[in-house]
Amino acid sequence: MTTGFIQQHKRSRHCGAFRDEHVGQQATVYGWVQSYRDHGGVIFVDLRDRTGIVQLRFEPSHGNGTAHAIADKLRTEWVIGARGEVISRGTNINPKIPTGAVEILVDEVTVLNEAKTPPFEIKDEIDTNETTRLTYRYLDLRRPKLSANLALRSRVNQLTRRYFCEDHDFLELETPILAKSTPEGARDYLVPSRVHPGEFYALPQSPQQFKQLFMMSGMDRYMQICRCFRDEDLRADRQPEFTQLDLELSFVDVDEIRTLLDGYVSLIWKAVKGTTVPTPIPSITYQEAMDKYGIDRPDLRFGLPLSDLTEKLAGRATFRVFTDAFERGGIVKALAIPDGSSLTRKDLDKTLPAEAAPFGARGVAWARIAEDGAWSGPVAKGLDDALKTELLAHMEVGPGALILFVADKASVVNASLARLRQVVGDRLGLIDPEMDAFCWVVDFPMFEYDEGAGRWFAMHHPFTSPMDSDVGMLDSDPGKVRAKAYDLVLNGIELGGGSIRIHRSDVQDRVFALLGLDEAERRDKFGFFIDALSFGTPPHGGIALGMDRLMMLLCGADSLRDVIAFPKTQRASDLMTESPSEVSPAQLEELHVRTVVPTPDA
C-alpha cells in the first residue's frame, strides 16, 4: 500500500464521467471497489465514487500481468487507484449505467486501503434497518441515492444564494447560535454559561428577532441558510436541528414577498426537476382550507372537498351519532366520494376508522348510494327522503357515491376527515405522483384561544402584524383579527411560512398586552426589541422555508433522514457518535450544573 501512485498520477476524471468520447485516452481513476467478477482469466472490477461507476478490465496477459495479479486479491470497498486506456466496449455495452459504453483496460493498479466487509451492502436496493444504517452513516452515505441527495442539496444551496444575493440584492448575514431563551414557542435547547453561574443560553428556534433587528439596522434584505433547534418530539418530517432558508425584507407588503418566493420555487423546480411551476402560485384562505379540506395545509393534487352538513342535519337527522354530537355543540362534516365502489366493507368498518381514530374520531359513519338511488349503511335510516335528496345536491354527488361522515367537535371532525381524504385520495389513485401542487395559505387568524391556559396565543408569533382592516378589533374581538401571515404549502406539506411584522411599538404593545405579557415580562424578554422598535423601524416582513423538507420533496424521499447528512433518531440521539452522552463531573462543576436523574424503582 503506497501513496506514491497518487503523487505520480492525478485523477483524470470521476468514475461516473467516462463516455464514448474518451475512448483512446489514458486515464487515472480512484474509488471504491463496488464489485469484482473473476472469470478465471479476465477480471472485471466496478469502481465507484460519488459520481457513479466505471468498469475496470484486467487481462492476465496484459503488460507483465502484475495488475491482474493485484486485481485477483481485490475485495469490495477496498480503495484503489488504477491507470490505463479507455476503450470501447463495442457491442458489449451495459445500458444500465451512463459509463456503460466504455471500460478501462488497466495497466497499473494500486491498493490505497483495504476494507473490512461492511455491515450492509453499499447499493440502493437494500432495505437495511435504519438502526444499522445510522450507526454506520458514513457507509450509508456511500450509497448512490443518498450521496446524490447531498449533492443535489449542495446545488440547491448555490442556486438559492445566487437567486437572492446576486439577483435580488439580499445580504447573506449570520446570527448567533448562542442566544436568549424566549418565553413562547417550542422548548429550547439550553446551554449553561460557565462565566455566569446559573444562567443559560438557548439555541435559536429561529433567528426571528435577529432578522428583524437587521431590518432595523438598515440591512434592507437579509438571507441566511441557517440551523434552527427545537427540543420537541420528532417525526419523519421533523428533526431537532433543521435548516431554514431565512429571509427578511424592508419596505414590502405581502404581495412582493409572495412574488419573490414564487420566482424562487419556480427557479429551483425548473433547475432540479425540469418542471414549470405555474405562477403566481394560487392562494387559499385559512378559512376556506379548513372548510374544504379540514386542514391548513391542503393537498391540492386532487379534489374530494369536505362538506359541512351541520346546518342541514341539525334538528332533522335522527341518527344517534349526529344528535349526540349536536347536543355537545359539535358539528358534522362529510367526505363525498363520487365513485366509492372500490372501497370495501372492511375499509369502512376497519381501515378508515383506524385512520381516523388517532385524531379522536370515535367512528366513521357512512352511506352508500346505489345505482337506483337507494341509500344503505348506518346513516341511511336516520334521514328522510327529502333530506337525502338535499344532501346529495349539496355535496354534488349521486348514484354510486360513498359518503363518509364524522360527527364530533370541530377540531376532531376536521382533523380526521382531512386524514380520510388523504387516505381515500391515495387509495383511489387520485394523486398524480408527478404533480406538484403549490399553494399559499393566507389570512390566518392572529390569535387562537387556549381553553386550558385561559388566554390568547399568537398563532404565528407575537411580532406578526394584524391586517390593517382588522386592527380595530384587537381589543374588542381578538378572535376575528386576521394576520398578515402566509404559509407556502406543497402537496399537503408545509414548506414554510412568514408574515409582515409589526413595526410600530404601540401596536406591538397592544399585542403583548393581549397575550397576557405584563410590563415586567415584556421588559425582561423583549426589552431590547421594544426599544429597537422605537428608533425608526421600517415596515418589513419575511418568511422561512424548511430546507430539509424542500429537499425531501425534491428528492422524492419519505424521511428527512434521507436528505440530512447526519440525522438523529426519533429520540434525538446520534447512533454513530452515541450522542448525547454523560460528561465528566469536572465539566459539570465548571458549568455550575448538577444533574438530577430519576432512578428507576428497584
Next chain:
RNA sequence: GGAGUGGUAGUUCAGUCGGUUAGAACGCCGGCCUGUCAAGCCGGAGGCCGCGGGUUCAAGUCCCGUCCACUCCGCCA
C-alpha cells in the same frame, strides 16, 4: 406523556399447536470458470433468537418488565 409496529446468521426475512440438531436468500470465505455487469457453478464458515424475570418436563414461540428503532397522536409561537 400516549397508541401502534418491529427486534432470530453480516443483511433481509421464515420459523406451524410450546417439542429432535433454529432454516432460506443475499453477503462473506475457499475452489473452478476469458465478456461479465444482480455474473455463473461447486463447497464451507457463520446464531446471547434485543435484554431481564416468570410459567412449564420443555420457551425463538406463552406471560410480565425493560431497552432500542420506526410510524402516528399530543407537542412543534
